[in-house]
Each structure stands twice: as structure tokens, then as C-alpha cells.
Amino acid sequence: MTETARDGEFDELLDAIEEDRGYYVRCANGHGSLPPRRVCPHCGSRELADEPLPDAGTVETFSLITVATPQFTEDAPYVTAIASFGDVRITGLLRGTDHGDVEVGMTVGIAVEETETTGDRAIVFRPR
Amino acid sequence: MSHPRVAGVGLTHFGEHPERTGRDLFADAGLAALDDSGVDPDDVESLFYGNFMGELAEHQGHQGPLMAEAVGLDVPATRFEAACASSGAAIREAVKTVRNGEADVVLVGGAERMTNIGTPAATDALSIAADDLYEIRSGMTFPGAYALMARSYFREYGGSREDLAAIAVKNHEHALENEYAQLRTEITVEDVLDAPTIAAPLGLYDSCPITDGASALVLTSEDYAENHGLDASVGITGTGQGGDNLALHDREYLARSPATAEAAEEAYDDAGIGPDDVDVLEVHDCFTIAEVLALEALGMYEYGEAIAAARNGETYCTGKLPVNVSGGLKAKGHPVGATGVAQVVALTELLEGRFPHADEVDGETAVAHNAGGTVASATVHVLEVVA
Numbered sequence: 438m439t440e441t442a443r444d445g446e447f448d449e450l451l452d453a454i455e456e457d458r459g460y461y462v463r464c465a466n467g468h469g470s471l472p473p474r475r476v477c478p479h480c481g482s483r484e485l486a487d488e489p490l491p492d493a494g495t496v497e498t499f500s501l502i503t504v505a506t507p508q509f510t511e512d513a514p515y516v517t518a519i520a521s522f523g524d525v526r527i528t529g530l531l532r533g534t535d536h537g538d539v540e541v542g543m544t545v546g547i548a549v550e551e552t553e554t555t556g557d558r559a560i561v562f563r564p565r
Numbered sequence: 566m567s568h569p570r571v572a573g574v575g576l577t578h579f580g581e582h583p584e585r586t587g588r589d590l591f592a593d594a595g596l597a598a599l600d601d602s603g604v605d606p607d608d609v610e611s612l613f614y615g616n617f618m619g620e621l622a623e624h625q626g627h628q629g630p631l632m633a634e635a636v637g638l639d640v641p642a643t644r645f646e647a648a649c650a651s652s653g654a655a656i657r658e659a660v661k662t663v664r665n666g667e668a669d670v671v672l673v674g675g676a677e678r679m680t681n682i683g684t685p686a687a688t689d690a691l692s693i694a695a696d697d698l699y700e701i702r703s704g705m706t707f708p709g710a711y712a713l714m715a716r717s718y719f720r721e722y723g724g725s726r727e728d729l730a731a732i733a734v735k736n737h738e739h740a741l742e743n744e745y746a747q748l749r750t751e752i753t754v755e756d757v758l759d760a761p762t763i764a765a766p767l768g769l770y771d772s773c774p775i776t777d778g779a780s781a782l783v784l785t786s787e788d789y790a791e792n793h794g795l796d797a798s799v800g801i802t803g804t805g806q807g808g809d810n811l812a813l814h815d816r817e818y819l820a821r822s823p824a825t826a827e828a829a830e831e832a833y834d835d836a837g838i839g840p841d842d843v844d845v846l847e848v849h850d851c852f853t854i855a856e857v858l859a860l861e862a863l864g865m866y867e868y869g870e871a872i873a874a875a876r877n878g879e880t881y882c883t884g885k886l887p888v889n890v891s892g893g894l895k896a897k898g899h900p901v902g903a904t905g906v907a908q909v910v911a912l913t914e915l916l917e918g919r920f921p922h923a924d925e926v927d928g929e930t931a932v933a934h935n936a937g938g939t940v941a942s943a944t945v946h947v948l949e950v951v952a
């Protein structure tokens with residue numbers, strides 16, 4: 438691990454995903470976002486509540502990244518994807534399938550795993 | 566309303582100058598702009614300076630006063646940071662200050678030293694324009710972010726890597742005659758397609774290079790320019806800035822840049838023009854797909870249409886809408902904090918008829934578009950021949 442102090446609600450969310458009780462922040466108008474939030478980034482609503490993350494998400498876009506930052510050199514090449522889980526979109530590493538088989542629209546689950554380079558925790562999608 | 570005039574412009578050569586310090590780069594560009602302007606340096610009242618990664622590349626914060634000192638100015642000096650749009654944001658504040666009558670003469674510029682830290686560290690430094698918690702820790706890089714947008718674009722509107730390659734080929738061709746440009750080599754579509762992938766679907770030749778460089782402008786009030794008989798025929802007649810959520814996944818559209826559209830609408834209204842009045846543009850093409858996203862959000866093309874512009878020859882200096890006649894970020898180079906001002910340098914010289922290809926470009930109205938990150942920040946400036 439390269440971090441010493443925890444990053445508040447970010448690490449709390451990762452803890453929750455690890456324990457299979459992932460959640461997101463939902464506003465009164467149905468917009469999803471990730472914590473910490475006091476204001477909805479989509480509409481400005483301050484009426485926010487935690488909602489359980491759906492089990493399955495859908496890949497909206499992805500990239501096979503070959504030129505990495507120093508924190509990911511041993512992970513490269515790897516896939517970073519944006520997936521939608523109901524009302525919320527999340528960016529994560531996509532693992533568990535050949536890079537050539539990744540497709541927009543594929544169904545994925547969410548987990549927390551370590552990166553190969555630093556051992557830091559990261560949000561990971563796996564096909565399901 | 567009185568429009569600030571561009572009285573002088575200056576650039577360093579854009580390229581790999583790893584041993585040149587930021588202060589040396591900026592002194593080069595800043596003094597060139599002061600000399601070009603004919604303004605007495607004692608009349609300069611303020612420095613507006615753009616820089617993005619100075620802490621990481623040079624272990625140097627507080628660069629405003631450092632850079633004022635480098636050009637021999639004892640004036641208030643502030644650094645602006647908006648990722649790759651840092652000096653676009655600096656121009657905007659300078660324009661407002663001159664318009665408000667708070668200053669008659671200001672220096673605006675930017676600098677970035679990047680190649681001294683090497684490609685991995687520069688890749689890391691560029692990535693922090695994204696959301697650290699929710700993007701960078703998921704492996705997002707700067708090329709990776711634009712790759713996510715490119716794939717979304719292809720799915721939503723169509724288009725191909727060949728279409729993007731045509732943009733790189735065009736911008737390289739434009740840079741051939743620009744002595745300040747980093748990549749002055751002719752390339753083909755095949756060269757682009759055959760280059761190593763950096764973040765699929767984008768390859769090395771879809772990306773701007775890593776660049777050291779600096780840029781500067783002397784802006785004066787209209788009264789000052791006229792009272793001092795300055796040769797300053799180009800004015801900045803419109804300014805706009807837009808913003809968006811920082812993380813790409815929190816945007817309404819993955820293949821559009823609403824912050825650019827907001828900045829453009831504000832700048833066009835400010836200048837009293839519409840998109841159809843624009844004759845030539847410098848847009849923020851950090852990656853080939855970025856030129857497409859910019860031209861659509863700036864109202865030059867409908868959404869889904871700009872992908873074919875370079876392939877059809879429309880955006881060449883000889884085409885109906887010349888774009889990035891300097892070579893753009895793609896071929897001229899992208900010293901991040903210097904880019905926004907360098908765009909205005911190029912357009913000013915083009916409108917004055919002293920830039921490469923000036924004889925091929927008609928018109929008196931130009932637009933500069935500078936974007937930060939995945940366009941969570943965007944600035945647009947309108948330049949016109951006003952005297």
C-alpha cells in the first residue's frame with residue numbers, strides 16, 4: 438500500500454464492495470453518484486441517500502491501456518472501463534476475460550482487488 | 566465595449582528541451598512578446614500565467630512571481646491552473662482585467678517543462694487532471710480517457726481509426742512550415758494506423774507529444790494601443806469559459822463536450838458573432854478525437870459530422886474551414902500550461918498575415934479553443950481584425 442491515511446468515504450465504499458454490500462449515492466431526482474457527496478453532481482439536489490449497488494452492470498466504453506503510469510506498469514496492458522450500474526456510472530479495471538473479448542454492452546459484476554504494481558485496492562469489474 | 570488588443574506575441578521553440586528550466590523557457594517567450602509589442606516594460610501592470618505540473622516536474626510552486634522576475638517585471642503575478650486549459654483561463658482573466666479598466670497593459674503567458682521527468686512520470690503528471698479517487702486509481706491515463714471517449718463516439722455516431730488518422734496527417738502537414746513546431750515530419754494514414762497502440766483505439770500518432778515550451782502575449786487596452794501608436798490590429802473580442810463534472814463517468818454524454826459548447830456560446834455572444842462567422846480555428850487536439858469533439862461543440866459541425874472533416878479536406882489550410890494551421894497540439898506540441906496562449910499567438914500572427922499559410926487563409930475572425938482534462942474546463946476566445 439502506498440497510502441497511509443484512509444480516504445474517508447472512498448475507502449468506506451471499497452470496504453463495502455469487498456463485503457458485497459456496495460452502495461451509491463442517489464438524489465431525490467434519481468441521479469446516481471459516488472461518495473463522498475453532499476450535492477448531486479447532476480442536478481444540485483441535496484436530498485441524498487445511500488442505495489444498494491445493483492449486482493450487475495453494463496460496460497459502456499473501455500480502453501486497453503498499454504502505456505501506463507508508474508503505479509500501473511506491471512498491470513499493463515490492462516483494460517479500464519466505464520460501466521453503468523442502474524443509476525450510477527463507475528470507472529474500474531476490467532479483469533477476467535481476454536482483452537480481445539471485451540465488448541461494449543457486456544454484463545459485469547463489481548469487486549475490489551489489488552493492483553499488480555503497488556498492491557493498492559482498486560475497483561474491478563469481472564464478466565458475469 | 567473596448568476590446569483588448571494583442572500588441573505582442575512570443576514563443577519558445579516547442580520540443581524536447583529537458584535541461585531548460587521553466588523560468589528560462591518563460592523568459593524566452595515573455596521577452597519576445599515584450600519586444601514584439603513595442604510596449605515599455607515599465608507600463609506592464611500584471612502577469613497572468615498558466616502552468617499545470619510545475620510542482621511535479623520542477624518541485625516548484627508559486628510560479629507567478631518567479632516568472633515575473635524572469636522577464637524583469639516587478640508586478641502582481643498569479644498562476645492559473647485548469648489542467649491543459651491553464652493559460653486559456655489566464656487569458657480570460659487578463660481580458661476581463663483590461664476590459665474593466667483595471668489595467669492598460671498586461672502580460673499573459675504560460676510554460677511547461679515536461680520531458681525532464683521522462684515519459685512514465687509525465688504520463689502520471691498528466692493523469693492527475695482526472696479524478697484521483699475514482700478514475701486514476703482505476704488505471705485511467707490521459708490517453709486512456711480520450712480512448713474511452715473515442716470508442717463511445719464510434720458507437721454513437723460511427724467513424725473509424727482511419728478518420729482519426731486523417732486528422733493527424735493534416736496537422737503534421739500544417740506543422741511542416743512552422744519553425745516553432747515539435748513534429749515537422751510528413752506522415753501517412755498508414756503510419757498512424759501502424760504506430761504502437763497506447764490506449765486502444767488510440768495509437769501513438771493519435772496523441773500529442775510530450776513537450777517543453779512557453780508562450781506569451783502582451784495585451785493592451787484599445788486606448789493605450791492608439792495613444793502609443795502600437796501596431797496592434799488584432800483584438801480579443803469575445804471570451805467564454807465552461808465547466809463540467811470532473812470525472813468522465815459523471816458526464817451526461819461520453820462523446821460530447823458540453824463545457825466547450827457553453828464556452829463557445831458565451832464567447833460568440835460576447836463578440837456578437839455566430840458560428841458561421843468563424844473563418845479559422847485553433848482547437849484543443851491533444852488527441853485526434855479531441856479535434857472532432859471540439860469542432861462539434863464549437864458549432865462548426867453537427868454532432869457526428871466532424872469525424873469526416875479532415876478526411877474530406879475541409880479543415881486543411883486550403884479547405885473551407887482551416888483548423889490547427891499551426892499543426893495543433895498534435896504536431897506543434899503541447900507544453901500544457903503554454904498551449905492556450907500559443908493558440909492565440911498563432912491566430913494573431915495568422916490574422917496579421919505573418920504566419921505560415923497566412924496567404925492561403927481568408928477571413929478576419931478566428932477562434933481559439935483550449936480544454937482541460939476530458940473537458941471539465943474549456944475556454945474559447947474570439948479574435949478579430951479590429952484596426
Ligand SMILES: [Zn+2]
Pocket residue numbers: 464465466467468477478479480481482
Ligand atoms: Zn440529481
